[in-house]
Amino acid sequence: xxxxxxxxxxxxxxxxxxxxxxxGLTVIYGVMRILNMAHGSLYALGAYAAASALGLYYAGGGDxxxxxxxxxxxxxxxxxxxTGLAIERGLLRLMYGRDEILMLIITFAVLLILEDVMxxxxxxxxxxxxxxxxxxxxxxxxxxxxxRYDLMVLVVxxxxxxxxxxxxxxTRIGKILRSIIHDREISQAMGVNVExxxxxxxxxxxxxxxxxxxxxxxxxxxxxxxxxxxxxxxFAVVVTGxxxxxxxxxxxxxxxxLARATSIHTMPELELFIIYAVMAAVLVFRPHxxxxxxVARKI
Amino acid sequence: MKTTQQPRxxxxxxxxxxTSIFLASAGLxxxxxxxxxxxxxxxxxxxxxxxxxxxxxxxxxxxxxxLVVKAINEGTLPAPYDSQGVNGLSLQMVEVDEAGxxxxxxxxxxxxxxxxxxxxVIGYISSGDCLAIAPVAEEMETFTIAFDCGTSRMFExxxxxxxxxxxxxDAVADNVGAARxxxxxxxxxxxxxxxxxxxxWGQDSWQDFTLAMEQLMPEAEIVNNQTPQIFQGSYGTxxxxxxxxxxxxxxxxxxxxxxxxFVAQANARGLLSQATALLTTGESGLHRFDGQAPNGTIIGxxxxxxxxxxxxxxxxxxxxxxxxxxxxxxxxxxxxxxQAILALKYAADNSGADGVPSSEQxxxxxxGAEFPSVSGTVNMGLSDGxxxxxxxxxxxxxxxxxxxxxxxxxxxxxxxxxxxxxxNAQEWIKAGFPDSSCD
Numbered sequence: 001x002x003x004x005x006x007x008x009x010x011x012x013x014x015x016x017x018x019x020x021x022x023x024g025l026t027v028i029y030g031v032m033r034i035l036n037m038a039h040g041s042l043y044a045l046g047a048y049a050a051a052s053a054l055g056l057y058y059a060g061g062g063d064x065x066x067x068x069x070x071x072x073x074x075x076x077x078x079x080x081x082x083t084g085l086a087i088e089r090g091l092l093r094l095m096y097g098r099d100e101i102l103m104l105i106i107t108f109a110v111l112l113i114l115e116d117v118m119x120x121x122x123x124x125x126x127x128x129x130x131x132x133x134x135x136x137x138x139x140x141x142x143x144x145x146x147x148r149y150d151l152m153v154l155v156v157x158x159x160x161x162x163x164x165x166x167x168x169x170x171t172r173i174g175k176i177l178r179s180i181i182h183d184r185e186i187s188q189a190m191g192v193n194v195e196x197x198x199x200x201x202x203x204x205x206x207x208x209x210x211x212x213x214x215x216x217x218x219x220x221x222x223x224x225x226x227x228x229x230x231x232x233x234x235f236a237v238v239v240t241g242x243x244x245x246x247x248x249x250x251x252x253x254x255x256x257x258l259a260r261a262t263s264i265h266t267m268p269e270l271e272l273f274i275i276y277a278v279m280a281a282v283l284v285f286r287p288h289x290x291x292x293x294x295v296a297r298k299i
Numbered sequence: 300m301k302t303t304q305q306p307r308x309x310x311x312x313x314x315x316x317x318t319s320i321f322l323a324s325a326g327l328x329x330x331x332x333x334x335x336x337x338x339x340x341x342x343x344x345x346x347x348x349x350x351x352x353x354x355x356x357x358x359x360x361x362x363x364x365x366l367v368v369k370a371i372n373e374g375t376l377p378a379p380y381d382s383q384g385v386n387g388l389s390l391q392m393v394e395v396d397e398a399g400x401x402x403x404x405x406x407x408x409x410x411x412x413x414x415x416x417x418x419x420v421i422g423y424i425s426s427g428d429c430l431a432i433a434p435v436a437e438e439m440e441t442f443t444i445a446f447d448c449g450t451s452r453m454f455e456x457x458x459x460x461x462x463x464x465x466x467x468x469d470a471v472a473d474n475v476g477a478a479r480x481x482x483x484x485x486x487x488x489x490x491x492x493x494x495x496x497x498x499x500w501g502q503d504s505w506q507d508f509t510l511a512m513e514q515l516m517p518e519a520e521i522v523n524n525q526t527p528q529i530f531q532g533s534y535g536t537x538x539x540x541x542x543x544x545x546x547x548x549x550x551x552x553x554x555x556x557x558x559x560x561f562v563a564q565a566n567a568r569g570l571l572s573q574a575t576a577l578l579t580t581g582e583s584g585l586h587r588f589d590g591q592a593p594n595g596t597i598i599g600x601x602x603x604x605x606x607x608x609x610x611x612x613x614x615x616x617x618x619x620x621x622x623x624x625x626x627x628x629x630x631x632x633x634x635x636x637x638q639a640i641l642a643l644k645y646a647a648d649n650s651g652a653d654g655v656p657s658s659e660q661x662x663x664x665x666x667g668a669e670f671p672s673v674s675g676t677v678n679m680g681l682s683d684g685x686x687x688x689x690x691x692x693x694x695x696x697x698x699x700x701x702x703x704x705x706x707x708x709x710x711x712x713x714x715x716x717x718x719x720x721x722x723n724a725q726e727w728i729k730a731g732f733p734d735s736s737c738d
Contacts, residue, residue, distance in 0.1 A: 006543050017533070146568075219535075225350050229532075271526065272497065
């Protein structure tokens with residue numbers, strides 16, 4: 001019974017982290033039809049910014065937990081929004097209307113450039129910012145302990161998911177974005193400033209990636225390459241759920257999270273295999289993912 | 300269309316003059332380079348300069364190697380290495396990043412030997428890279444020292460090695476030593492679990508450790524082993540899975556940032572107050588844990604390196620010089636890199652060569668040799684004189700008043716933890732360590 005509880009708790013905690021990582025990727029694809037490979041770099045930038053700022057804060061004698069969260073939020077939002085704006089205005093806007101594959105290659109180039117930029121800025125030494133994770137303590141369930149920080153990630157993930165849903169379904173901008181998703185040209189003809197909406201969407205997607213990195217920074221050692229590791233997982237989640245679907249990303253994250261937790265608790269040697277096995281199994285029966293929709297191609 | 304031929308005499312003169320100057324310069328440069336090559340010994344040094352292994356492993360190794368190379372060229376090393384240069388030649392180090400995997404490393408190795416004309420190569424932290432490089436080094440007949448990688452298969456898969464040497468211990472020694480330490484200090488432990496990175500190093504380490512435990516602590520039960528992906532970073536689910544098995548000991552061969560992340564997370568989650576961690580590469584975190592690892596955590600340094608270095612002139616010089624330059628004492632990767640450079644100097648100085656020693660002369664000098672190093676006397680006594688035999692040490696991590704130290708350190712002789720020549724390492728453990736001597 002303890003193992004079942006552990007699988008459920010670990011599965012949902014991991015799923016919440018996966019959703020945080022994948023949400024920005026799926027928002028950008030849903031609206032802009034850009035498979036943003038640079039999303040991994042935005043995650044890494046958020047993690048580096050938060051880890052280095054937290055390091056300075058604690059080295060300077062700071063010990064307030066709430067201040068650590070303010071630092072994480074400010075760093076992640078600032079670096080995500082600025083980098084997102086720079087990528088969209090400086091590069092992507094020149095390429096709109098091009099083939100999706102070309103956009104993927106362009107964002108892959110951005111990923112590689114940002115990886116080297118991060119090495120130039122932060123070097124190759126790992127950054128640790130474990131203090132908030134340790135300071136939040138843990139909850140005991142029999143011999144099992146659950147970190148309060150992990151539970152906080154779960155709550156943040158739910159809040160972000162609900163906010164995204166509200167933004168897309170209940171706000172004026174959300175309605176405009178949905179009209180762009182349905183038909184970009186008609187929306188433009190009706191007076192929607194599509195380019196402006198793209199800028200806003202890309203900045204929000206980029207900021208979500210950076211927030212995921214910032215929140216993860218106190219859990220991991222922040223090292224070069226974490227962005228590339230994470231983008232592969234994020235793709236697995238959004239492809240399983242259906243590219244461009246927020247609900248799909250959430251359900252995909254839960255399925256992958258629970259499958260992985262089950263594997264780790266029962267057959268640890270299959271941990272990595274199971275994530276991609278789930279994705280492959282879903283795609284066999286639903287080639288566009290669980291919540292993805294087949295789109296007729298215009299000729 | 301009519302074309303007009305302009306007089307070009309001045310252009311021809313200019314062209315001829317420029318070409319002559321260029322060719323003459325190139326010739327002079329070539330001669331200079333040749334002269335420089337004769338005055339110096341060029342060694343390729345391969346270590347992780349990027350990626351997760353760079354911070355805790357690759358960069359300290361690079362720093363350790365550079366420190367010794369500089370001292371060799373200045374002639375400031377303690378005896379018996381106090382002569383300037385290697386065999387009288389200045390030592391030039393060409394550094395290469397080990398990141399990118401074995402295929403890339405084979406290309407880099409060929410590039411070092413064929414284009415950069417290095418006289419020897421020292422390097423390799425990754426076992427996968429060592430397995431790929433060793434046969435290439437033999438094929439290219441280039442003197443090569445593996446300074447850190449731990450796979451015991453390197454010499455098992457090489458047929459009569461001639462040019463490849465390893466001046467550190469292999470993973471078998473790490474894990475037999477770990478099991479011996481547990482049997483001596485935690486003999487009452489009943490439930491043993493593990494967490495290893497999911498590739499050759501982690502799998503081989505766990506196999507060697509569990510085989511040794513079957514011999515040394517047959518009452519203990521292996522209850523679980525987690526195999527996360529390398530550089531995964533977050534181990535929340537794995538920690539839960541370990542907790543539900545209620546282990547007394549958690550063995551891990553994870554290294555670098557992965558090992559440090561696991562320790563920080565497992566400590567925050569309480570796993571390390573429920574079980575004692577045994578970290579075979581934990582010494583690299585000795586001055587980085589900063590109290591994140593609980594006191595009593597068992598750590599190894601893959602031999603007498605880093606915090607486990609014995610007191611001698613070389614280790615004292617190295618510790619002092621490293622700390623002065625980098626602000627912290629040297630960790631084991633730095634010490635192992637320093638040892639490999641000292642092995643090169645020993646081989647070059649004893650090669651009997653007039654000028655730059657050949658790979659054959661270097662190999663003949665190092666084969667089966669005993670040379671002094673930062674870790675004590677190194678005996679190249681295994682794998683037909685190509686593999687070092689040294690003691691394996693383990694101890695407990697303690698952090699008090701902002702300072703980390705090792706306590707309850709125990710040393711096991713090389714013959715006690717390494718399989719003798721003629722034995723497959725796993726068969727040697729299964730047979731109950733025949734022909735070993737632990738006195």
